[in-house]
Amino acid sequence: MNGPLLAAGITAAGVALVHLVAGHADPVRPLLASGLAQVPKRTLHAVWHLVSVNLILAAATLVYLALAQPQGAHLAGQLLAVHFAAYAAVFLVITLTFDGTQRLLRLPQWLLLLPVAVLTWIGST
Template sequence: MNGWLLAAGITALGVAAVHTVGGHRDVVRPLLACKLADEPRRVLHAVWHMVSVDLVLSGLALLYLSLTDGTPGASLVAWFVAVHFIAYAAAFLAITLSVGWPRPLLRLPQWILLLPVAALAAAGAA
C-alpha cells in the first residue's frame, strides 16, 4: 500500500465534500438566483457539477492507486492527478491575483485545499 497516495485520495475526497457542500451554498445557489442570461448560467452550473465529478473520480483513482502500488502505469496516473490539481490551484491563484483585491490569497482560498492533494499525489508517484 502506498500511504502517500492513500492520504492524497482521502484528502481529494475531503476537497470534493467541501466543494459539494460549501460550493452549493456559496456558489451554486447565488449563481442560480442571479440575473445572468439562462444559457451561461446553466453552463456554469454544469461546469460546477463537472468539477464535482472530477474531484470525486480523482479521489477514488488515488485510493485505488494506493491499494495497487507497483502496478504498471500507476505512477503515471498519480502524476497526472498531481499535475491537474496543481493546474486547478494555479488557475485559482492566477484569477485571484489578477483582480486586485486586498488580501487576495484569502478571497478565493480553494488553492489551499488543492495543493495538498497535488503534493501528496506527487510524493506517492515518486
C-alpha cells in the same frame, strides 16, 4: 500500500466534499438566483457539476492507486498530481487579481488543491 497516495486520495475526497457543500451554498445558489441569461447560467451550473464529478473520480482513483498499486500507478499518479497542480494554479492566478492584503484568501481553493498535488507527486515518484 502507498501512504502519500492514500493521504492524497483522502484529502481529495475532503476537497470534493467541501466543493459539494460550500460550493453549492456559494457560488451555486447565488448563480442560480441571478438574473444571468439561462444558457450561460445553466452552462456554469453544469460546469460546477462536472468539477464535482472530476473531484470525486480523482479522489477514488488516488485511493485505488494507493491500495491496489496497479501497473502504471506512478504515471497515473503523476498525471493526477499535474491535474491538481493546474487546478491550484488557476485559482492562485485568479485570486492574485484581487486587491488588498487578504487577496490570497479570497479564493482559497488553491490551498485545498495544492496539498493533493504535492502528496500525489510524492507518492508517484
